[in-house]
Amino acid sequence: MIKGVLFDMDGLLLDTERLIVTAFQRTSDELNLPDLTEVIHNMIGLRADMGDKLLRTTLDGLVEHTVFDTLWQDHISALFDRGIPLRPGARTVQIPDIKPPSANTRAMGHLIAPSLLEGAREIGLLV
Numbered sequence: 001m002i003k004g005v006l007f008d009m010d011g012l013l014l015d016t017e018r019l020i021v022t023a024f025q026r027t028s029d030e031l032n033l034p035d036l037t038e039v040i041h042n043m044i045g046l047r048a049d050m051g052d053k054l055l056r057t058t059l060d061g062l063v064e065h066t067v068f069d070t071l072w073q074d075h076i077s078a079l080f081d082r083g084i085p086l087r088p089g090a091r092t093v094q095i096p097d098i099k100p101p102s103a104n105t106r107a108m109g110h111l112i113a114p115s116l117l118e119g120a121r122e123i124g125l126l127v
Contacts (some may be wrong), residue, residue: 015085017044023075030071031063 021068039058043051056065 013087015087016080019079020076023072023079026075027068027072031068033059033062054098 021040021044025037028034028036035059039054043054046054055068058069059065
């Protein structure tokens, strides 16, 4: 018997996108880079490898990619540690004590899905 259904795609239920963009902008500011808002918005929805390629191309001659990426991941981790808000219209689901994996995992990849699936199994939504 199905007790519930959980749908999630990157940024569908949890507003990770806003936090990732904020972390990107903080990183750019901290490194005294020009306004890269258009770049991060162009990265949204891309596969991780394509987003990484766009970022590397953009940063070429401005700052080492690894320096930017490490600082970006640190900012993402700090924001995620304060909690990830739900997207407008998403309902709260009681899932016991779930935390996103380490921000060392590629932020533009699949940060939340493994934890949500694990929590859904714990409360009997998945078998």
